[in-house]
Amino acid sequence: MNSPSTELPRSMAIYEQFHHISRWGDGFDSNNTGSSAIVPADVGLKNKAEYISCEQVEPSISDQETNKPTDKIRRRLAQNREAARKSRLRKKAYVQQLESSRLKLAQLEQELERARQQGIYISGASDTGCFGLPGTVNSGITAFEMEYAHWVEEQNRQICELRTALQAHVSDIELRILVESGLNHYCNLFRMKADAAKADVFYLISGIWRTSAERFFHWIGGFRPSEILNVVVLQIEPLTDQQHLEVCNLRQSSQQAEDALSQGVDKLQQSLAEGVASDLCSGNYKAQMVDAIDKLEALENFVNQADHLRQQTLQQMVRILTTRQAARGFLAMGEYFHRLRALSSLWAARPRESG
Amino acid sequence: MQCQTGSRGSYVATTRTTAGEPLERIERLASENAVVIFSVSSCCMCHAIKRLFCGMGVNPTVYELDEDPRGKDMEKALMRLLGASPAVPVVFIGGKLVGAMDRVMASHINGTLVPLLKQAGALWL
Numbered sequence: 001m002n003s004p005s006t007e008l009p010r011s012m013a014i015y016e017q018f019h020h021i022s023r024w025g026d027g028f029d030s031n032n033t034g035s036s037a038i039v040p041a042d043v044g045l046k047n048k049a050e051y052i053s054c055e056q057v058e059p060s061i062s063d064q065e066t067n068k069p070t071d072k073i074r075r076r077l078a079q080n081r082e083a084a085r086k087s088r089l090r091k092k093a094y095v096q097q098l099e100s101s102r103l104k105l106a107q108l109e110q111e112l113e114r115a116r117q118q119g120i121y122i123s124g125a126s127d128t129g130c131f132g133l134p135g136t137v138n139s140g141i142t143a144f145e146m147e148y149a150h151w152v153e154e155q156n157r158q159i160c161e162l163r164t165a166l167q168a169h170v171s172d173i174e175l176r177i178l179v180e181s182g183l184n185h186y187c188n189l190f191r192m193k194a195d196a197a198k199a200d201v202f203y204l205i206s207g208i209w210r211t212s213a214e215r216f217f218h219w220i221g222g223f224r225p226s227e228i229l230n231v232v233v234l235q236i237e238p239l240t241d242q243q244h245l246e247v248c249n250l251r252q253s254s255q256q257a258e259d260a261l262s263q264g265v266d267k268l269q270q271s272l273a274e275g276v277a278s279d280l281c282s283g284n285y286k287a288q289m290v291d292a293i294d295k296l297e298a299l300e301n302f303v304n305q306a307d308h309l310r311q312q313t314l315q316q317m318v319r320i321l322t323t324r325q326a327a328r329g330f331l332a333m334g335e336y337f338h339r340l341r342a343l344s345s346l347w348a349a350r351p352r353e354s355g
Numbered sequence: 356m357q358c359q360t361g362s363r364g365s366y367v368a369t370t371r372t373t374a375g376e377p378l379e380r381i382e383r384l385a386s387e388n389a390v391v392i393f394s395v396s397s398c399c400m401c402h403a404i405k406r407l408f409c410g411m412g413v414n415p416t417v418y419e420l421d422e423d424p425r426g427k428d429m430e431k432a433l434m435r436l437l438g439a440s441p442a443v444p445v446v447f448i449g450g451k452l453v454g455a456m457d458r459v460m461a462s463h464i465n466g467t468l469v470p471l472l473k474q475a476g477a478l479w480l
Contacts, residue, residue, distance in 0.1 A: 085361065112455025196462075246466070253463045256410050298399055306402070308457050312464040 031080045123257050147192050148209055151185070152341075158182055159334035163326055175327045179318060182330040186314055190307040193221065199301045211344035214326055214337065220261060220306035221342025225313035226254040228333055232317070235332035246320045261309070265302050375423060377432040385447035388416040389477035393445045395421045400456055401444040407459070411469075413477045415446075432456060443476035 162178055197204055207218040217227060229251050233239075239247065272295045276288055318326045385391045390408060395403035408415045420426035420443065431460045433442035437455060446453045448471050454461055462468040472478040 043472075090415070249466060250464065253466070253468075256407060257460050257463060262401045264399045265404040268399040268401045277407035300401075301400055305456055305460065309460055311465070312461050316464050316466075343430055 026180060042190070057270070071259045103248055106112075133180070140196060141203050144192055144196040144199070144203075145209065148189075151189055151192070156338060157187060158185060159331060159338060162331040162334070164325055166324075166331065172323045177324045178322060179326045179330060182334075183318060184312060187311060190311050193307055194304060197300045197303045201303055204303055205299065211341045212347065213340040213344040217257070220265060222306060223304040223337075224258060225310050226251055226258060228336075229254060229313065229317065230333045231336050232329045236321065242318055250313065250316050252319065257309050261302060261306055265299075267353075268295060268298055268302070365479060378436065379430040380425065381432060381436075382419055382450075385452075388473070389449060389475040391447040392417045393429070393443055393447075394419055395443045397421065397429075398441075398443055400441075403446040404446065404456055404459060407463070411472070412479070413472060415477075425456035435465060448477070474476040 001288075008190075158181060160180070162182070165175060165178055193204060202210065204221040207215040208222070210218065217224065226350060229247070233247055234253075272292060275291045276285075277294060278288060281283075321329060365477070381393065390413055392401070392404060392408070393417045394405070394417050405415065405417060420430050423429065430442040433445050434440055436452070437445065439455070445455060448460050453462065453468075457469065462471070469478065
């Protein structure tokens with residue numbers, strides 16, 4: 001044990017010597033009345049464990065106590081601040097982790113719901129009971145989904161080919177081939193949709209097979225022909241007067257046909273609602289269900305007629321226009337849908353404000 | 356097998372139910388007006404086709420087969436005529452068969468429906 005001559009160095013020397021003991025020792029109220037209040041609680045417990053070992057040392061340093069606590073207090077305050085700061089940082093990190101996990105959970109739930117809606121044809125849990133042949137229902141829609149994905153890829157390839165051909169000023173004969181391919185490609189789509197409608201017409205009507213922006217414009221299971229005409233016509237000017245007249249007539253007759261089909265679907269909705277809602281209080285619904293199934297089968301007819309209208313409109317458009325104009329028309333149409341699909345992706349990926 | 360019950364203009368009510376009779380009745384009814392639609396009152400596609408003609412300013416003559424005592428036979432005859440089901444809606448313009456909804460829409464889109472209607476006197480400029 002040291003015995004320094006001056007008071008200050010002595011206290012410091014003793015402070016050094018008893019450094020590791022004093023950290024535990026400072027927690028004892030009986031020895032450090034001034035500092036007891038500022039010692040952190042977690043040190044207190046350890047202090048009690050060391051009490052007996054420190055007690056022997058205490059009498060010899062009692063006369064330096066007035067100097068030691070100041071340094072110890074300051075040191076302890078610093079340690080407290082540090083510990084509190086670290087604790088706050090840990091808490092903040094934990095909360096941030098919770099927040100991002102919460103967001104991730106919401107996203108996963110959304111994906112799951114989407115996959116569930118599409119994948120219900122794979123799991124075939126609740127819907128297949130009404131159809132009797134679960135295998136048929138499942139495969140019809142999953143087959144359509146795969147084929148449609150390929151259809152979109154092929155569509156994008158055709159758009160590129162059209163753009164290149166138009167910029168390169170290829171001959172009309174070559175353009176004709178591309179226009180025919182474009183028309184055929186749409187006919188293929190309508191054929192695929194007819195099969196899907198047999199499998200489950202609600203799937204087509206819901207538009208879940210299309211992207212979100214496309215779905216905004218959805219009309220009886222697909223695009224609205226008169227809307228597409230409006231989009232295309234602006235891109236293929238100049239038109240002759242005769243062509244202008246024919247395009248106007250086409251737009252008008254397409255709109256009239258669309259209105260007629262829409263009214264038919266409205267009537268079907270009304271009829272279905274009345275049928276399902278009859279005699280609600282009795283709770284007995286078997287007869288209503290049979291009647292409703294018949295009505296729902298009529299919906300398939302409407303989707304088929306709507307696709308038929310789409311096909312007829314496209315064919316008439318090709319008839320009215322020159323080969324070059326028709327090529328530009330198909331390019332415009334393809335690019336329009338491509339942009340709507342891209343818009344849907346951008347929209348889905350946009351940064352959202354955290355709550 | 357056709358059963359001759361007299362010329363179109365002199366149809367006589369009879370209790371005989373031979374194969375040709377419903378079809379002849381259909382043809383007779385179809386020739387009486389410019390635009391004739393055979394329909395079923397609960398059919399929504401029939402409603403759509405009626406709305407299409409009304410929307411164009413045409414006033415079609417509609418026969419609801421479910422409200423006709425001989426409607427069932429006429430439906431069967433129409434099915435044979437069209438070669439497909441469902442039998443309704445079916446449209447006749449100027450006494451001539453145009454067809455079901457798809458044929459009507461196709462002819463409207465390709466521009467042949469309006470001249471046909473004008474020719475039959477169902478539409479004026």
